[in-house]
Amino acid sequence: MFRSLAKVADRTVQLEIEGQQVSAPVGATLWATMALHGLTRTRTASVSGQQRSAYCAMGVCFECLVEVDGMPNRQACLTQVVEGMVVKRQQITEQSHWPVEAIDNSDDPSLNALAVEVR
Amino acid sequence: MQASYDIAIIGAGSAGMSAAITAANAGASVVVLDDKPRAGGQIYRNVSASPLADVKALGADYLAGVDLVTEFNLCAAERHYQCLVWHVGDDGEVLFSQQGQTQSLHAREIIVSTGAMERPFPIPGWHLPGVMTAGSAQVMLKSDGVACDDAVFVGTGPLLYLIVAQYVRLGVRVKALVDTTPKSQYLSAMQHSLGVLAAPAMLLKGLSLLSEIRQADLKVYRFAEQLQVVGEDAARALRFRCGDHQVDIPTEQIFLHQGVIPNLNMTRALGLEHKWSAQQLCWQPVLDQWGQSSISNISVAGDGSGIVGAQGAACMGRLAALNLLSRLGVIDVEQRDQQSRADLAELSRLNHFRRFIDQLYRPMDAHRIPQQQDTLVCRCEEQTVAQLRAGFEKGATGPNELKGLTRCGMGPCQGRQCGHTVSELLADWRQQPVSDIGYYRLRSPQRLLTLTELSRFNRLQPAQQTVEEEAS
Numbered sequence: 001m002f003r004s005l006a007k008v009a010d011r012t013v014q015l016e017i018e019g020q021q022v023s024a025p026v027g028a029t030l031w032a033t034m035a036l037h038g039l040t041r042t043r044t045a046s047v048s049g050q051q052r053s054a055y056c057a058m059g060v061c062f063e064c065l066v067e068v069d070g071m072p073n074r075q076a077c078l079t080q081v082v083e084g085m086v087v088k089r090q091q092i093t094e095q096s097h098w099p100v101e102a103i104d105n106s107d108d109p110s111l112n113a114l115a116v117e118v119r
Numbered sequence: 120m121q122a123s124y125d126i127a128i129i130g131a132g133s134a135g136m137s138a139a140i141t142a143a144n145a146g147a148s149v150v151v152l153d154d155k156p157r158a159g160g161q162i163y164r165n166v167s168a169s170p171l172a173d174v175k176a177l178g179a180d181y182l183a184g185v186d187l188v189t190e191f192n193l194c195a196a197e198r199h200y201q202c203l204v205w206h207v208g209d210d211g212e213v214l215f216s217q218q219g220q221t222q223s224l225h226a227r228e229i230i231v232s233t234g235a236m237e238r239p240f241p242i243p244g245w246h247l248p249g250v251m252t253a254g255s256a257q258v259m260l261k262s263d264g265v266a267c268d269d270a271v272f273v274g275t276g277p278l279l280y281l282i283v284a285q286y287v288r289l290g291v292r293v294k295a296l297v298d299t300t301p302k303s304q305y306l307s308a309m310q311h312s313l314g315v316l317a318a319p320a321m322l323l324k325g326l327s328l329l330s331e332i333r334q335a336d337l338k339v340y341r342f343a344e345q346l347q348v349v350g351e352d353a354a355r356a357l358r359f360r361c362g363d364h365q366v367d368i369p370t371e372q373i374f375l376h377q378g379v380i381p382n383l384n385m386t387r388a389l390g391l392e393h394k395w396s397a398q399q400l401c402w403q404p405v406l407d408q409w410g411q412s413s414i415s416n417i418s419v420a421g422d423g424s425g426i427v428g429a430q431g432a433a434c435m436g437r438l439a440a441l442n443l444l445s446r447l448g449v450i451d452v453e454q455r456d457q458q459s460r461a462d463l464a465e466l467s468r469l470n471h472f473r474r475f476i477d478q479l480y481r482p483m484d485a486h487r488i489p490q491q492q493d494t495l496v497c498r499c500e501e502q503t504v505a506q507l508r509a510g511f512e513k514g515a516t517g518p519n520e521l522k523g524l525t526r527c528g529m530g531p532c533q534g535r536q537c538g539h540t541v542s543e544l545l546a547d548w549r550q551q552p553v554s555d556i557g558y559y560r561l562r563s564p565q566r567l568l569t570l571t572e573l574s575r576f577n578r579l580q581p582a583q584q585t586v587e588e589e590a591s
Contacts, residue, residue, distance in 0.1 A: 003267075004263075025170070028263055029262050036263075045246075045501055053248035055251055056236065056252050057254075057259055061535070062499065062530070062535075
């Protein structure tokens with residue numbers, strides 16, 4: 001079990017991980033926050049569909065990929081928590097489809113232009 | 120024309136910070152990019168802002184980083200954090216993502232100081248949730264003050280003993296230390312005992328760590344072999360052989376470690392010439408004594424050049440900076456040579472000691488070149504030893520052919536976790552030296568990148584006058 005040996009934080013943020021509301025110190029690493037709350041599953045393995053979890057915690061293994069605010073492929077170990085952040089396990093496998101709708105819904109016009117080109 | 124920096128430094132660890140201080144203090148315009156929230160690299164991660172109540176428990180070597188970080192923060196170099204550098208060109212162009220934006224800059228000289236990563240440890244079950252690296256335990260401690268009770272630490276090397284000692288000092292329960300250092304290496308390392316005499320303080324530090332662990336209340340197994348993580352969907356136990364016995368230790372958290380290797384992605388994507396180091400069992404960029412690579416405007420310093428440790432990295436950073444200052448015309452060659460004497464001597468002393476460490480903690484063949492058919496080699500694309508062997512037998516005899524045929528090395532980590540294993544497996548199968556096998560051909564972008572980030576483009580230019588401008 002992971003536990004914290006940190007000083008009591010002056011300021012905290014609230015975020016949601018896998019539907020659970022959690023609190024974390026300002027500046028905390030997303031992966032560490034997940035570990036402290038026992039929410040250690042990150043990406044789904046793209047071929048076998050098995051659950052995976054972080055391995056290196058320093059940005060070189062890409063096992064801790066999660067979905068942050070709807071955007072997949074975020075490395076939890078290199079991401080700092082932000083107030084209101086919504087984090088989900090990443091479910092993308094070989095069978096998944098390209099989430100074009102997610103891009104179309106963006107309010108950024110330059111991004112829509114790029115999305116059209118990609119299609 | 121858009122302004123260039125004199126020197127761009129990628130990575131603010133021991134080497135990058137030391138290079139920046141030397142170059143900026145001499146008047147060069149320097150920009151430093153790092154992927155973490157503050158300077159320090161892996162060794163001095165968060166040393167200036169530790170979340171731990173008892174930061175002294177991490178030891179004097181860690182706290183020694185405070186002075187370096189402070190000096191770096193006070194020097195005139197521009198510092199940018201949380202930057203994911205995803206392209207460095209031999210033309211001096213650097214592209215990176217920062218807060219959802221793409222930034223670009225140009226520099227006349229570039230120092231790659233991206234440091235080391237832990238050597239992959241491909242044993243059965245190493246991909247299961249609950250298996251992490253010992254370095255990750257230290258990262259979590261340094262960056263967030265997070266520790267894990269009742270974990271089993273497995274492998275060999277100074278970093279493994281250091282994190283166990285740190286856990287013990289902090290009162291974190293350690294279930295066991297399973298040491299894989301073979302008995303024979305205690306003897307073979309003695310041929311480098313002169314190197315130990317060159318750095319007696321380092322040896323004493325190592326011995327005191329080991330004695331701290333011996334006195335602690337934790338089970339230590341030595342000369343362990345045939346490691347295996349037991350579990351279906353997550354780690355449930357560590358299984359190994361100790362002499363004639365098979366041992367099973369039930370645990371939900373295993374931390375593996377068998378040394379560190381250069382983080383190659385940037386130097387490989389740049390197309391620098393590399394060589395296989397038989398001493399360190401890893402690829403290293405080919406460099407001169409100043410860290411200058413086969414592309415003259417690209418230098419490499421620190422553990423990214425071959426493992427030298429934090430002190431050696433600082434020496435290399437200063438040496439690279441002095442060389443670039445002479446290339447930029449800030450100092451002349453005589454000044455460079457004169458100012459570099461102490462660091463060159465220190466580096467040579469440290470390298471003698473390194474030979475002893477490399478021999479003593481040499482990772483076992485069985486833990487680098489997996490023989491069990493269902494062990495995953497490529498974690499991203501889930502390619503096992505058997506699948507790679509099948510690809511090899513179909514005619515894929517080099518890393519790139521094997522990648523094309525099996526997709527190994529093609530996932531998001533871009534071969535960081537399987538590259539060395541694939542080079543060594545192919546060398547074993549072909550019965551040829553690893554140097555003849557080569558490595559994956561890597562390309563930019565070296566990080567995951569969104570279209571949004573690409574569409575928001577910004578150019579970074581030096582705030583400070585460059586050497587070139589001053590001269591004109």
